[in-house]
Amino acid sequence: MDLGTFSPVLLIASLMVAATPILLASIGELVAERAGVLNLGVEGMMITGAVCGFILAVEIGNPWVGFLGAALGGALLSLLFALLTQILLSNQVATGLALTLFGLGLSALLGQGYIGVRAPSLPRVDLGPLSDLPYVGRIVFGQDLMVYISLALVAAVWAVLKYTRAGLILRAVGENHAAAHALGYNVVAVRTAAIAFGGACAGLGGGYLSLVRVPQWTEGMTAGAGWIALAIVVFASWRPWRLLLGAYLFGGITGLQLNIQAGGLSLLNILPAILISVGIVTLLVQLFRHLRGGPVARRTMITGQLLVAAGIVLAGLNRLFPDMRIDQAFWLSASPYLVTILVLVVMSAGRAPGSLGKTFHAST
Numbered sequence: 349m350d351l352g353t354f355s356p357v358l359l360i361a362s363l364m365v366a367a368t369p370i371l372l373a374s375i376g377e378l379v380a381e382r383a384g385v386l387n388l389g390v391e392g393m394m395i396t397g398a399v400c401g402f403i404l405a406v407e408i409g410n411p412w413v414g415f416l417g418a419a420l421g422g423a424l425l426s427l428l429f430a431l432l433t434q435i436l437l438s439n440q441v442a443t444g445l446a447l448t449l450f451g452l453g454l455s456a457l458l459g460q461g462y463i464g465v466r467a468p469s470l471p472r473v474d475l476g477p478l479s480d481l482p483y484v485g486r487i488v489f490g491q492d493l494m495v496y497i498s499l500a501l502v503a504a505v506w507a508v509l510k511y512t513r514a515g516l517i518l519r520a521v522g523e524n525h526a527a528a529h530a531l532g533y534n535v536v537a538v539r540t541a542a543i544a545f546g547g548a549c550a551g552l553g554g555g556y557l558s559l560v561r562v563p564q565w566t567e568g569m570t571a572g573a574g575w576i577a578l579a580i581v582v583f584a585s586w587r588p589w590r591l592l593l594g595a596y597l598f599g600g601i602t603g604l605q606l607n608i609q610a611g612g613l614s615l616l617n618i619l620p621a622i623l624i625s626v627g628i629v630t631l632l633v634q635l636f637r638h639l640r641g642g643p644v645a646r647r648t649m650i651t652g653q654l655l656v657a658a659g660i661v662l663a664g665l666n667r668l669f670p671d672m673r674i675d676q677a678f679w680l681s682a683s684p685y686l687v688t689i690l691v692l693v694v695m696s697a698g699r700a701p702g703s704l705g706k707t708f709h710a711s712t
Contacts, residue, residue, distance in 0.1 A: 361491070363596060363599040364488070364491055364495050364596075364599065365491070366561070366598070367598060367599025368553070368561075368599075369573055370553065370595045370598055371498045372501070372553035373390050373394055373550040373553035373577035374578075374581050374594070375498075375501055375505055375588065375591060376553075377390055377546050377578060377581050378505065378581050378586060379509075379518070379546055380539075380542045380545070381586060381700075382509065383539045383542035384539060384701055384705070385433070385539050385542060385704075385705075386704055386705035387426070387429055387440070387447075387546060388445055389425070389426070389429055389444040389445070389574075390578055391451065392448035392449065392452060393550035393554070394422070394550045394551070394553050394557070394573060394577075395570045395574075396425050396451045396551065397419065397421045397553065397555050398418065398557050398569060399421070399458045399459040399558070400417045400418055400420065400421030401555030401559055402459070402462060402555070402558040402559060402565045403417070403462060404416070405467050405468055406468070411469070414467065414468075414555060414559050415494070415555050415556075415559065418552055418558075419552050419555070420548070422549070422551020422554065423545075423547040424547070425447065425547055425551075426546060427547070428447070429543060430540045430543040437709060439707075452568065455567070456567045456568075459565045463564075463567070465564065465565065466563065467559045467564060468559075472491060472492050473489075473492065473493050494560065499592070502589070502591065502592050506589060517538060518538055521535050522703055523701055523702040525706065529708070529710065536708065550574065554570060576598055586700065586701065620662045624656050624663075626652075627657075627658075627659065630648060630655065631652040634652065
């Protein structure tokens with residue numbers, strides 16, 4: 349096990365890159381869900397944005413035009429969802445699943461002639477003195493512009509939802525669409541705008557995958573990223589800053605698995621320490637809440653105890669059976685998804701918007 353090749357700096361860099369497509373897609377879905385719309389078609393919108401952005405970038409030779417095409421592709425597909433759910437009043441869950449299947453099929457058809465083609469590169473940003481900081485300067489403050497745009501987008505969504513009249517109207521529609529309609533607000537228009545914004549953000553996330561992270565077109569390249577974005581919205585309790593934490597957690601685990609592979613580390617050797625550490629932190633957070641007089645989540649306490657116990661048992665098995673082997677590639681590929689599911693269990697989700705997933709009709 350070689351710890352010398354493990355690089356925290358490279359981990360931070362890979363974290364930011366891996367988190368950006370998830371963050372872009374999830375912030376758009378957060379806005380849609382705060383308006384009361386449950387769009388399960390994020391995966392389809394992401395893959396459509398990925399292929400549309402890649403095709404335009406390759407044909408025109410400009411990655412920024414590709415990002416514009418990615419946003420438009422995702423938005424157009426989301427408007428189809430809006431037509432079916434807001435005008436024709438179809439079921440949101442079934443329509444979202446159909447949208448994902450449609451997006452996957454459409455992207456495979458459009459991208460047939462672009463397999464193996466490389467996208468034009470997106471230049472990195474030079475933030476002057478910040479880029480000259482030791483260790484992390486060129487890595488953290490020398491990323492491409494889309495990384496910083498995603499962070500700015502989170503801040504903008506938070507500010508709009510909390511401080512503006514438009515944000516208040518959107519939250520009112522999401523909480524009680526009948527009351528918002530009675531006050532004179534156009535529920536369908538508000539929700540359609542939120543859906544289009546969510547589609548554009550999902551398209552940007554897909555475009556980042558095909559233009560920056562890979563950068564090439566591969567059929568099915570989103571690989572479940574849209575579903576992770578949906579889960580992170582729930583983990584974040586529909587709050588933008590917690591969503592940022594969830595996206596960077598997923599990106600960090602993704603980067604960690606690459607560092608493990610590069611360093612030749614054994615996942616079985618470090619997994620007990622990870623489980624025990626997460627369990628202890630979970631218990632300490634609940635203890636701190638108790639000391640401050642706050643409520644203690646019984647489910648979270650049990651989860652923390654189970655994590656510590658699982659870590660101890662696995663550490664014992666490692667000592668008893670030092671030659672035990674589990675397919676490393678399987679665990680490394682599954683670890684980001686497993687950790688995200690674990691976080692969903694540990695964290696107590698907040699209350700969902702009152703009208704989430706409910707069909708609105710003007711006569712009701």
